[in-house]
Structures are given as C-alpha cells and as structure tokens.
Amino acid sequence: MNFDDTPQEAEFRAKAREWIAANAPHEYADELKKASLGRVQLKHANILEVAKVWQKKKADAGWAVPHWPKDYGGRGASPIERVIWQQEEGVFGKLGALFIIGQGMCGPTMMAYASEEHKRHYLPPLASGEKVWCQLFSEPAGGSDVAGLRTRAEKDGDDWVINGQKIWTSGAHYSDYGILITRTDPTVPKHKGLTMFFLDMKSPGVEIKPIKQANGQSEFNEVYFTDVRIPDHQRLGAVGDGWNVSLTTLMNERMAIGAGVATGFPELFDFVSNLTLEDGPAIDNPAVRSRLATYAVRASGLRYTSFRSISALSRGERPGPENSIGKLVAGAMTQEVATYALDLQGAAGVLNSPEDAEVAGKFQAMLLRSPATRVEGGTDEILRNIIAERVLGLPGDIRVDKDVPFNKIPTRGR
Amino acid sequence: MNFDFSDDQKQLRDEARRFLTEKCPPKAVRAVIDGQAPYDRELWKGLADMGFLGVAIPEAYGGSGAGHLELCVIAEEMGRALAPVPFSSTVYLAAEALLLAGSDAQKQKWLPAIAQGHAVGTLALFEGTGNPSPKAIKLTASNGVLNGTKKPVADGAIADFAIVAARTASTGRDSDIALFLVDLTSEGVEAKALTSIDPSRNQAEITFTNVKAEPLGNAAEGWSILSQVLDRAAVLVGFEQVGGSDRALEMGRDYALDRIAFGRQIGSFQAVKHMLADMYVSATLARSNCYYGAWALSTNAAELPEAAAAARISATQAFQHCSKNNIQVHGGMGFTWEFDCHLYYRRSNAIAVGLGSLSYWEDQLIERMRQKNAA
Ligand SMILES: Cc1cc2nc3c(=O)[nH]c(=O)nc-3n(C[C@H](O)[C@H](O)[C@H](O)COP(=O)(O)OP(=O)(O)OC[C@H]3O[C@@H](n4cnc5c(N)ncnc54)[C@H](O)[C@@H]3O)c2cc1C
Numbered sequence: 001m002n003f004d005d006t007p008q009e010a011e012f013r014a015k016a017r018e019w020i021a022a023n024a025p026h027e028y029a030d031e032l033k034k035a036s037l038g039r040v041q042l043k044h045a046n047i048l049e050v051a052k053v054w055q056k057k058k059a060d061a062g063w064a065v066p067h068w069p070k071d072y073g074g075r076g077a078s079p080i081e082r083v084i085w086q087q088e089e090g091v092f093g094k095l096g097a098l099f100i101i102g103q104g105m106c107g108p109t110m111m112a113y114a115s116e117e118h119k120r121h122y123l124p125p126l127a128s129g130e131k132v133w134c135q136l137f138s139e140p141a142g143g144s145d146v147a148g149l150r151t152r153a154e155k156d157g158d159d160w161v162i163n164g165q166k167i168w169t170s171g172a173h174y175s176d177y178g179i180l181i182t183r184t185d186p187t188v189p190k191h192k193g194l195t196m197f198f199l200d201m202k203s204p205g206v207e208i209k210p211i212k213q214a215n216g217q218s219e220f221n222e223v224y225f226t227d228v229r230i231p232d233h234q235r236l237g238a239v240g241d242g243w244n245v246s247l248t249t250l251m252n253e254r255m256a257i258g259a260g261v262a263t264g265f266p267e268l269f270d271f272v273s274n275l276t277l278e279d280g281p282a283i284d285n286p287a288v289r290s291r292l293a294t295y296a297v298r299a300s301g302l303r304y305t306s307f308r309s310i311s312a313l314s315r316g317e318r319p320g321p322e323n324s325i326g327k328l329v330a331g332a333m334t335q336e337v338a339t340y341a342l343d344l345q346g347a348a349g350v351l352n353s354p355e356d357a358e359v360a361g362k363f364q365a366m367l368l369r370s371p372a373t374r375v376e377g378g379t380d381e382i383l384r385n386i387i388a389e390r391v392l393g394l395p396g397d398i399r400v401d402k403d404v405p406f407n408k409i410p411t412r413g414r
Numbered sequence: 415m416n417f418d419f420s421d422d423q424k425q426l427r428d429e430a431r432r433f434l435t436e437k438c439p440p441k442a443v444r445a446v447i448d449g450q451a452p453y454d455r456e457l458w459k460g461l462a463d464m465g466f467l468g469v470a471i472p473e474a475y476g477g478s479g480a481g482h483l484e485l486c487v488i489a490e491e492m493g494r495a496l497a498p499v500p501f502s503s504t505v506y507l508a509a510e511a512l513l514l515a516g517s518d519a520q521k522q523k524w525l526p527a528i529a530q531g532h533a534v535g536t537l538a539l540f541e542g543t544g545n546p547s548p549k550a551i552k553l554t555a556s557n558g559v560l561n562g563t564k565k566p567v568a569d570g571a572i573a574d575f576a577i578v579a580a581r582t583a584s585t586g587r588d589s590d591i592a593l594f595l596v597d598l599t600s601e602g603v604e605a606k607a608l609t610s611i612d613p614s615r616n617q618a619e620i621t622f623t624n625v626k627a628e629p630l631g632n633a634a635e636g637w638s639i640l641s642q643v644l645d646r647a648a649v650l651v652g653f654e655q656v657g658g659s660d661r662a663l664e665m666g667r668d669y670a671l672d673r674i675a676f677g678r679q680i681g682s683f684q685a686v687k688h689m690l691a692d693m694y695v696s697a698t699l700a701r702s703n704c705y706y707g708a709w710a711l712s713t714n715a716a717e718l719p720e721a722a723a724a725a726r727i728s729a730t731q732a733f734q735h736c737s738k739n740n741i742q743v744h745g746g747m748g749f750t751w752e753f754d755c756h757l758y759y760r761r762s763n764a765i766a767v768g769l770g771s772l773s774y775w776e777d778q779l780i781e782r783m784r785q786k787n788a789a
Contacts, residue, residue: 001483001709002416009415080415273787283784286777293776296783297728301699304706307417314416325695381684387694388687392667395682 005084012081016088019061024092025054032091036267036362036369048174051095055129064127065103072111072119073127079313101170102126102133106179108252110198113236113245122177122198134175134201135253136166136223137246141411143168144382146181146250147190147243148401148409151225153182153197160184160197160235162205162228168376172208172221175201179249180230181242186407193406194242199230215368251319253377261330261373264337264366265299268292271341271359282344295337302329321390328383331373338367417705419487426480427487433464434495440754446498447613447757452572458499462531467505471513476526482712486653486704493654493733494661496761498614500534500569502654502768506647508535511577511593514646515631515639520595524575536573537643538564538596538620545774546644548591548637553622555580555592558629560622568768570618571607573598577630578622579640588637594627601625612764614757644769645719648726649707655729655765656704659697662736662758666690666743673745686743693736700725700732720786723779730766730775737762 005013028050031042041047058064059073067082068074077085086093096103107126110119125131142148151164162182172178178201185193201208205228210218237245272292275282282288302325309323341363342349354360374380388394401409419427437460446454461467470485471477485505492501509528512521512535527533542565544550553562560580567576576596583590598605602625610617631639667690670681680686707725710718737758741748748755766772 001419001705001712003706003709003713003715005415083415269783269787273784283780286773289780290773290776293723293727293779294731296779297703297724297731298699300706300724301703301728304417304702305698307415308702308705311415311417322698325698329695329699381688384688384691385684387691388681392663392690392694394667394670394687394690395679397684398678398682 009080009084012077013084013088016063016085019063020088020090020092023057023061024089025050025095029091032094034360034362035094036366047095048098051098052129054092054095055099059124059128064129065107068107068111068123068127072107072123073125079310083307083310098132098171098174099126099129101135102131102175102177105135105249105253106133106177106198109179109196109236109245109249112248113196114198115233118233126177131176132171132174134169134171134178135249136169136172136178136180137249138168139165140167144379146246147194149181149183149194151180151182152186153184153195153230155184155232156229158232159229160195160232162197162199162225162230164225166223166225168211168220169208169223170220170376172201172223173210173218177201178223179236181246183406184239184242187405188240189403190401190406190409191243192240194246195239196236196242196245197230197234198236199228199234203228203230205229214371215365250378261327262334263295263299263302263330264334264341264363265295267359267362267366268295268337268341271363272344275344277344288344291340295333298329298333302326321386324378324383324386327373327377328380328387331370332380334366334373335370338363338370342367417709419483423483423487426484427491430464430466430488430491431494433460434491434497438495438497440496440757443496443498443614443757449613452607452616453500453569454498457497458534459531461497461499461501462529465529467501467531468525468529470505471509471525471529475521476529478529482650483708485650486708486711489650489653490657493657493761493765496614496658496757500536500572500616502615502647502651503536503569503573504528504534506650507537507643508573508575508577510646511537511630511639511643512595514642515593515635516595520628520630524595527574533574534569534572536567536569536576538567538570538576538578539640540564540566545770546640548588551579551581551591553578553580555582555594555627558594558627560594560596560625560627563619563621565619566608566610566617567605567620569616570620571605571616573605576620577643578627579636580627582633589634591640592633592636593630593639595630596622596625596627600627610764612760614761615764641719645722646711648722648769648775649704649711651765651769652700652704652707652722652725652729655733655762656697656701658758658761658765659693659700659729659732659736662733662740662755662762663690663693663697665755665758666693666736666740669744669747680743689739689743693739696732696735700728703728720779720782723775723782726769726775727772727779730772733758733762734766 028042055064062075065074066077066085070076126133137146139149141150153160153162177198179198181194181196183193184195205226207224209222211220212218272282345358351357352361352364357364389396437457442454465478466488468477469480470482473479512524524533541550541552575598578594578596579591580594581590582592602623604621606619608617608619670686671679673680704725707721710721741755741759744755747753
C-alpha cells in the first residue's frame with residue numbers, strides 16, 4: 001500500500017504541472033473555482049469557446065484524454081497517470097464538462113466497435129475537442145428500460161433509414177456526432193432486436209429541440225429522426241447486437257461519471273469555515289461538526305474507493321459494476337449538502353442571484369441541479385439494482401417482458 | 415501509487431481467515447458469551463503460535479516485526495470472526511503504547527510476553543460516562559502512587575498489566591495527565607467484571623488503592639501519547655469493524671438467497687435488494703477510509719490523525735448499519751438467540767463506543783481538518 005508517487009509517476013506529475021502552469025487559462029481560475037454543479041459559466045467569455053481552446057491546446061501538446069492510445073489522440077498514459085493529470089489540471093478540469101459524454105462514453109464505444117479507419121478519422125478530433133459528441137439512448141418509452149426503445153432503423157440498400165424520437169439528449173444542440181441505438185427487429189424479444197450506429201448530427205432529417213430544465217437551464221434536448229439515412233459502415237457491432245454494444249457505453253458511463261462526480265463537501269467545508277452563526281463560528285458548533293464529519297467520511301470514502309478501483313485497473317482488472325457506487329453516493333450527497341448549506345443560511349438561503357446569495361449562489365445552483373444527478377446515467381434505484389444483482393449476486397427483478405417479442409409487449413403511449 | 419494490500423499481505427489475510435474459521439466458529443464466541451470462560455484461552459494461544467500477536471512488534475522484542483499493514487489484515491479477520499479474545503486491548507492499545515513510549519526495560523519485559531501470548535494488557539482510561547478528555551481523569555498519581563477507579567476497562571478483569579492514565583496536577587493543562595504502567599497483580603489493585611451488551615469481550619471496573627506504579631514515557635506527555643495510541647487503535651479497530659461489516663452483509667445476502675416468501679427468494683424483492691446494496695455501499699466506503707488509515711499508520715504520515723478519525727467514523731457507521739440491517743433481512747429469525755445476527759449487533763455497538771463515541775471522533779475529525787486548513 002503506497003500513497004506516494006513512484007519516481008516515474010513523480011516525473012509525469014512534474015511534467016504535467018509545468019505544462020499547466022505555462023499554458024492553462026489562469027485568468028478564469030477564480031471564476032472556475034467558484035462555479036458549482038449546475039452553473040459553470042463565465043462572466044465575460046463564452047464558456048464553450050474557452051473550453052474548446054483549452055482542449056485544443058492540450059491536444060496539441062499531447063495532454064488531451066491522456067489515457068487514450070497515441071494514434072487516437074491520447075498519449076497512452078496509465079490509469080494512475082490519468083488521475084495524476086486530473087489532480088494537476090484541478091479547476092481547469094471543469095472546462096471539460098462539455099466533452100465528458102464524447103470522451104467518456106462515445107469514444108470508448110467507438111474504440112471497441114468501429115473500424116480502424118473510422119477510429120483514426122473520428123477519434124483525434126473528439127479528443128481535441130474540435131468535434132463534440134452526444135449519446136442518443138433515452139426515449140420517451142425507454143429510460144431506465146433502455147431496451148424498451150422504439151426508434152426504428154430499416155435497411156435500404158447500403159443505408160439504414162431512421163425514424164423515431166430520442167429525449168434528454170445532453171448537448172445535442174452543439175454536437176457534431178452522436179451514437180445512436182435503434183430497433184432493427186421488433187419481432188424478437190426486446191434486447192435482441194437492437195442495433196447501434198454513429199451518425200453526423202447535421203444529417204438531413206435530424207431535428208433538435210432544446211428542453212427547458214427544472215433548474216432553468218437547457219443542457220438536454222429532444223431529437224427527432226425523420227427518414228435519416230446512415231450508411232451501413234457506420235454501424236457499431238453486428239445487426240441485433242446493439243444491447244451488448246450499449247453495455248460497453250453504459251459501463252464506461254458509470255466509470256466516467258462515477259469517478260469524477262462532485263460531492264459538494266469541499267465547498268461545504270469552505271463555506272462553514274468562514275460562516276458565523278448567532279452563537280459564534282459555525283465550525284465550533286457541535287451539531288455542525290457532526291454533520292460535516294458525516295459528509296467528510298463519505299467524500300473521503302468515495303475518493304479512496306476510486307483509488308482502489310484505479311489500483312485494480314492498473315493491475316489489468318476490468319472496471320466492474322462496483323463502480324456504480326460513485327454516482328449513487330455522490331448524487332444523493334450533493335443534494336443533502338446543498339439542502340444543508342441553505343439551512344445554515346436561514347431565511348437568506350432562499351436567495352439565488354450571484355450578487356445577493358452567499359458564496360455567489362453556489363449552493364442554490366447545486367440544490368436545483370442535484371435532482372438530475374440522481375437520474376442521469378442510471379437512477380439511484382437502477383444503480384442499487386446493479387450492485388445487488390451484479391456485485392452481491394441477488395436475483396434479477398421479475399421481468400414480465402422477458403422472451404416476449406417486442407411488438408407483443410403491452411405499451412402505454414405518452 | 416498503489417492502493418491495495420500486497421499479495422503477501424493478502425495471503426496472510428487468507429491464512430488468518432482459514433485459521434479463525436476453524437478455531438473460532440460462532441460456537442466458540444457463544445461459549446464466552448454464555449460465561450464458560452472470560453475469553454477463549456485456547457484461541458489466544460493459537461493466535462500466539464501463528465505469530466499474529468506479534469506481527470507489529472519488532473524482532474528485538476520477540477515479535478516478527480512484519481508491520482502494521484500485516485496487523486490490519488489480521489484485525490479485519492478478528493472482526494469478521496468476532497474473536498472473543500483480548501486482542502484489541504493487548505495488541506492495539508497496550509503494545510502500541512509500549513512501542514511509542516515504553517523504556518527499553520518495559521519493552522523487554524512486556525512485549526515478548528505479549529507476542530508469546532503470555533501477557534494480556536489493556537488501557538485504563540475511562541472513568542464512567544463520557545469521552546476521552548484530560549478533564550475527565552480523576553484518578554490521581556502522586557509520587558508514583560495511584561488512587562482512583564477506572565470503568566469500563568476493556569479486558570480489565572483478565573489483563574496482567576494496564577497502562578493507566580492518571581492526574582498529576584490540576585492546572586487545567588494536558589500536561590496534568592501522565593501514563594503509568596501497572597502490574598495488575600500488585601497490591602491494592604482490585605478488578606471486578608462488569609456485565610455488558612457484548613459479553614464476548616470482558617469489561618471491568620478496576621480500583622487502585624495506594625498502588626505503586628512505574629511511569630510510562632515522559633510524565634508531561636501522557637495525554638499526547640494517549641491520543642497517538644487512540645489514533646493508531648482507531649485504524650486497527652476500524653479494520654475489525656470492516657471485517658464485521660462484511661460478514662454481516664454476507665450473512666444477510668446468503669439469507670436473502672435462501673429464504674422464500676410469496677413464492678420468491680426474498681432477495682428478489684427490491685426493498686431487500688436495495689437494503690443490501692446500501693450495506694455494501696457503507697462497508698465499501700469504510701474499507702476505503704480504513705485503507706487510507708492503514709497507509710497513514712504504516713508510514714507514520716502527518717495525515718494519520720485525520721485519516722484515523724475518518725476511518726473510525728466510517729467504520730463505526732458501517733458496522734452498525736450492516737449489523738442492524740442484517741437482523742432486518744433475517745426477520746423474526748434474526749431476533750432469536752439461536753441465530754448469530756445478534757452477536758454482530760452486540761459487537762458493533764460495543765466497539766462503537768470502545769474508543770470514545772462517534773460524536774467524539776466526529777469532533778476530532780473536524781478539528782483536525784480545520785487546523786490543517788488554517789496551517
Ligand atoms: C440531466 C440529464 C441528462 C441526460 N443526458 C442524457 C443523454 O445525454 N443521453 C441519453 O440517452 N439520456 C440522457 N438522460 C436520460 C437518463 O439516462 C434517463 O432519464 C434515466 O436513465 C432515467 O430514465 P427515465 O427518465 O425514463 O425515467 P424512468 O425510467 O421512467 O424512471 C422513473 C422512476 O422509476 C424508477 N424505476 C424505473 N425502472 C425501475 C426498476 N426496474 N426498479 C426500480 N425503479 C425503477 C426510476 O428509478 C425512477 O425513479 C439524461 C437525463 C438527465 C436528467
């Protein structure tokens with residue numbers, strides 16, 4: 001057991017640190033530090049542009065997606081070096097939010113299933129942030145029940161013709177490409193008739209409608225497909241094997257989201273350290289201390305759990321279902337932390353604007369965004385099912401639609 | 415960075431598990447609970463023969479000198495098996511105090527005896543209700559003579575010697591507290607066994623009447639030594655709690671697969687599945703916090719005080735959570751004397767207060783984090 005860098009890791013860290021010191025957009029460091037979950041914005045600049053410039057700069061120097069192979073835009077870094085990079089990148093890592101879906105989920109799926117030619121063509125610009133990708137999985141009829149999706153793909157010569165609707169697609173409105181799961185055979189049980197593709201989001205027949213979210217922002221969209229044509233060479237995996245392909249995406253999603261998901265604890269600790277209550281400094285109050293301690297050990301527990309996964313990964317073990325822990329714990333925690341921070345602010349906790357609210361409204365933004373964390377990328381309930389079934393070996397839920405051809409499963413329209 | 419035990423350490427863990435599965439089945443725990451003996455002497459001897467009592471004791475003092483990571487993996491198995499022996503008092507508290515502050519003569523006398531299973535030691539700190547604090551110590555020491563009462567003292571009625579925290583002055587400073595090493599066969603020592611919620615480990619009241627005692631370490635540093643000992647023990651006990659959490663989770667999981675209700679395995683009901691998933695989550699967070707504590711302990715890192723408090727809190731919460739929900743998964747069966755669920759429930763709640771309460775450690779953690787941030 002060793003928490004220190006090996007000489008090789010120390011060298012990697014020093015190189016990363018030096019490069020970041022010389023190249024990061026330090027002028028935004030303060031603002032990024034204050035930005036919270038659900039409100040990463042810059043006052044005097046367009047965050048998308050700043051993010052893209054930073055990503056491109058990293059790519060040119062070989063620091064973009066460090067753990068990817070060189071040929072696809074990475075530098076072949078080890079899992080531990082990847083963590084070291086994240087530690088050193090610090091607040092500038094927040095600029096990467098725009099690329100998480102592409103680099104964390106679409107990229108690995110492409111790497112596993114696309115042709116070599118496609119990989120060399122599509123992955124480097126994904127790594128460098130020049131092209132943004134989205135994940136077209138969820139539908140009105142299939143969220144948790146992803147395999148219940150109804151978007152159709154029908155073969156027509158060398159193309160497939162797509163008709164249907166996706167929903168909750170993050171970033172579709174600024175994405176260049178997407179990975180798309182469709183139904184190619186409705187006469188077989190639901191998991192068997194699915195096929196995966198990737199497509200150009202500018203293809204004729206793709207229509208994107210932003211959805212206004214509960215927190216007032218608009219990260220996700222409805223996406224409609226009307227006779228959209230996708231060439232067969234953009235198919236990922238075999239016809240009818242889309243479910244297995246999607247599992248690669250979902251597993252990577254849990255890793256990508258789970259490892260980096262914020263808990264809100266450092267923000268809360270900072271806030272409480274500087275807060276004075278009626279009877280003195282908040283941090284001297286025993287009730288406050290007890291709450292803080294409970295959150296502190298949850299946050300450190302998650303941190304060291306991810307270090308344990310990384311250690312396993314660097315021994316060549318594959319990321320397993322136990323990684324579902326990250327988002328399950330952190331999602332619920334940000335919600336609790338935000339609620340508690342507002343409670344500490346008393347009546348003023350209701351205020352929301354960066355000017356009037358404590359710490360620029362960080363916790364208010366967190367409160368309003370946190371319900372989404374418990375839903376996106378698998379709800380708390382689905383994650384608990386995964387842990388119970390795949391880690392602890394408990395029986396699967398009773399599936400009344402098992403072995404029933406998809407077109408014979410009762411449906412309820414929305 | 416490598417955040418796992420080495421293959422050798424894992425092998426030691428397997429060895430300890432095999433040994434304890436054979437020598438410490440629930441039947442052995444029950445024999446102690448039923449009062450047939452104050453602890454399992456044969457198991458104690460076996461642990462000594464296996465070299466488990468002396469893994470963290472240097473060779474110069476009769477141990478194997480393997481180290482604290484090795485002790486952590488053994489601790490986990492001790493907790494898993496609910497071993498009814500004075501392991502934590504002797505090995506985590508008394509031996510660690512000797513290693514930290516004992517004179518060479520004291521170490522020569524007691525450490526080999528501990529490693530060989532010939533001596534049981536303990537720490538006599540508490541004096542009734544309350545948490546570790548210099549203010550709470552009333553037992554006096556003047557001219558090396560102790561007067562006062564300690565209660566509860568873990569394994570106090572079976573220990574051969576104790577490290578005793580005593581007051582030497584009343585200036586209100588930490589330096590008022592000094593540590594003494596007392597041979598419990600000395601004249602004026604009276605130990606009385608107390609009943610507790612977890613009879614698998616002995617608890618006692620010890621009264622000292624004009625007992626002559628030798629100082630342990632520098633007199634003015636008693637409290638500081640003590641808090642280092644408690645930190646070290648917090649990590650080690652944390653591993654016992656992690657072992658207990660895992661076993662309680664496993665028992666719950668196995669029962670959920672076995673028991674049928676409404677024509678289905680109860681483990682197929684989501685409410686039950688999700689309860690077990692949450693047990694897994696808390697056990698995993700505790701394990702990870704303890705691994706960090708183990709690293710800090712084995713390297714004597716500056717982070718140890720903070721890491722120890724985090725390990726302690728997390729492991730306490732996890733063991734209590736897993737042991738109570740293990741009973742819930744077992745339904746009525748879980749509440750019978752016959753099923754082993756209550757053994758874990760008892761241990762989890764006894765061990766939760768044994769080094770000071772959860773709120774005490776919460777307070778310690780935040781204070782330590784605050785000081786680090788201020789620095
Ligand atoms: C901010 C945000 C961004 C998103 N981005 C994307 C994206 O980029 N691409 C994409 O494809 N999708 C995206 N999603 C969609 C997300 O993956 C789904 O919302 C999620 O999987 C849940 O599906 P649903 O909304 O249909 O809820 P439902 O599946 O209808 O669930 C409703 C409730 O029922 C519960 N439930 C459902 N099934 C079970 C079960 N078997 N056992 C117990 N409880 C169950 C759920 O836990 C939940 O509480 C995003 C969602 C959010 C909130």
